[in-house]
Amino acid sequence: MRKALIWLPFVAFVGVLAVVAIGLFRPADRDVRSALVGHELPEFALPAMVEGVPGVDKARFTQGTPRLLNVFASWCIPCIAESPQLMRLKAMGVPIEGVAVRDTPENTGIFLRRYGNPFVGVGDDRDGRLQLAIGSSGVPESYVIDGKGRIVLQHIGDIRAEDVETIAAAVRGAR
């Protein structure tokens, strides 16, 4: 009896360990369900950031085609990791609009040349005002916008290989 009791703390710890290991290795839905889903984009018009690529404004998102809005910056390392996935989405026919946050035209240009340009347009959000208005707390972040300018999905953090299908499906579903 006493022998068994002595192992009780150890057994209890193994139990706790099992619980947290489940939490860690089988992560349930970690998506932050954004309060912005269902909201309409605010009115905005961002000037072009780099030569040869137009700027981005609200009207782009209200013409019937669902689009992906990607908030990025050349100084953001996860954005580099994300760029191949954006190129894949582009190849799948998803129109992507870029918002360059707190960045310079030179650096953005270098970034697009080096890692490829998945964007239809790239807007210059130098002071992060649009980023704040659409409730983005960091870079990168992506929003699926239906053809009427409403946010359908907010993806926080970089788009990984395993997220591509979900996002493409959301864009298709928003039609």
Next chain:
Amino acid sequence: MIAEAGLAALWFAAALALLQLVLAAMGVRATRAPAEAGAQAPEDGARDSWTPAFAGERGVADQLLAAVRPVAVVQGALAVLAMGLLIALFLRSDMSVLLVAQNSHTAKPWLYKFAGAWGNHEGSMLLWVTILGAAGAAVALLEKRLPPATLIATLGAQAAIALGFYAFLLFSSNPFARLLPAPADGNGLNPLLQDPGLAFHPPTLYAGYVGLSVAFSFAVGAMVTRDVGPAFARAMRPWVLGAWIFLTLGITAGSYWAYYELGWGGWWFWDPVENASLMPWLAATALLHSVTVLATRDGLRAWTVMLAVVAFSMSMVGTFLVRSGVLTSVHAFALDPTRGEFILALLTLYIGGALALFALRVGTIRAGATFEPVSREGALVINNLLLSVILAVVLIGTLYPIVAAGMGVQLSVGAPFFDKTAGPIALALVAVMAAGPLIRWRRDRAGAVARRVAVPGIVTVAVLGIVLVAVPGIRVLPLLGLGFAAGLAVASVAPLWGRALGRTPLFTWGMVIAHLGIAVSLAGMACDSAFTKETLVAARVGEPHRVGPFSVTLEGIRPVVGDNWSALEAKLVARRGEGAPFVLRPQSRFFSAPPTVTSESAIATRLDGQLYTVLGQADDQGRWQLRLWWKPFVTLIWLGGALIALGGLLSLLGRLVREGRVARREEEA
């Protein structure tokens, strides 16, 4: 260069931790053989600082100890150096360092650059490891009473913990990683953290959290050498007390910080991270009391060792919960599963190892002195059990969302659960702690105890009656809280009754003040919960609104600009009855880096409570949303917390003074 120097310091510290571990293992090997041959003599002689069984090997142990001590000290110094270099990088706003670029901004006031060094995952883990190293160094420098063999094993355990966390920093959370090309400016610090509280709260809390590692290492050391007795308890007690004081201060400060910074008017949110700091505190509080039983009466040997292991284990579990992102919380900086896996592996190793060692060795720790159920020891056992139950409740409540998520349900466990479960147990605990100091050690008569607790009991009943009449419809928990607080306050000072106050030992004063602090804090919680008045209004300029005894008028809104924010500031003129009017200026602040809006509450503190005001949004008719609270006696919550910590400090000083005197007398003799 600074970043590279910091990284090098970390690598050197890790290497020294490895060396420390190897030397300690050699020391344990060298001293173990004769100990086993000597038929576990150390236990019988536990009262002495050294035992004949080791005498033959004393030279080896002393030599190894002489080698381990400086290694531990230098290792701690290197960790402190690394932390210092990281702070230097933040102060210089060196944006070529990834961590600085991600979490700082050149326009930030210097205090937040300084404190921003630990306002992020990597920096806070470095702070954690720094305190771990410093605690190990302090033990190596200051601990003179533990037998050399146990001290060597203790420093070995400390090195083993440090080694794992150095590896965690170096392999998966390097705070000194470079970012090339460097951005023109950084991302800025989470505005919620841009508060002087950040400079004080995490280091204090961590000192407590990680300070408990010393108790853990002591316990492991004592289990390795099978040397658990009053001498061990007396050596461990100041370290436990020290960590506990920091933990108490850290929790109290964190609670006040959340209260005024989050702008919700609450002082405890049962957030997973708050629970992560509460659980080690509960375990450490239990440990503090059981170590006293062990030191004075040689009872509760196995239980004390167990609690010492559990206390720091709770610190590590807390760190894991916060750092792995398993639970979502406002404090979770980084959601990176690989880091979670790393910490989980460390947890398995350290906690699992210590508990397995406990299970294997506890049979060889001979039962200490026994005692009657009605005795100070008996009361302390009940105190320990109740604290453990609260700890289990908090742990289960904190982990339950993970279990639920595993079953496909998303939920969060909050105040309704914890108030209903932990609340009543805590009140029972208060009743026991009121009676405990009035019961004699070893054995007492139930009748005599009943006579001694009669006065506090009558006070409790009287206050319950008065409150029930004066405040009809008061809820049960606040009602009981007020009654028990009054009874506990009387019972706490009762041990001073009839004593010459000047000759009462400092540690008795410590106990009295700490227990009184609990009563004060409990009274504050009950008052806040029972008597708070809240008003939510859409206010026009010039229109007075009532909250409690105050009338508050919005006189105007104006823009103001700070170092790295701009804000709308309301001018509120408040008046209590016909008293002199005073001004409050709550703000709605806009931070540009990162872009965030926070509300800065404005609080007016009076002797009998706080008027708490928050500015909200404007509506389209030119009215401003205002949240006004009158919180009677809410300040008692934190005043009580400060008293508890002060009690701990007096107790610590009292023990050190007395034991210093005893040691000197022994030397003379």
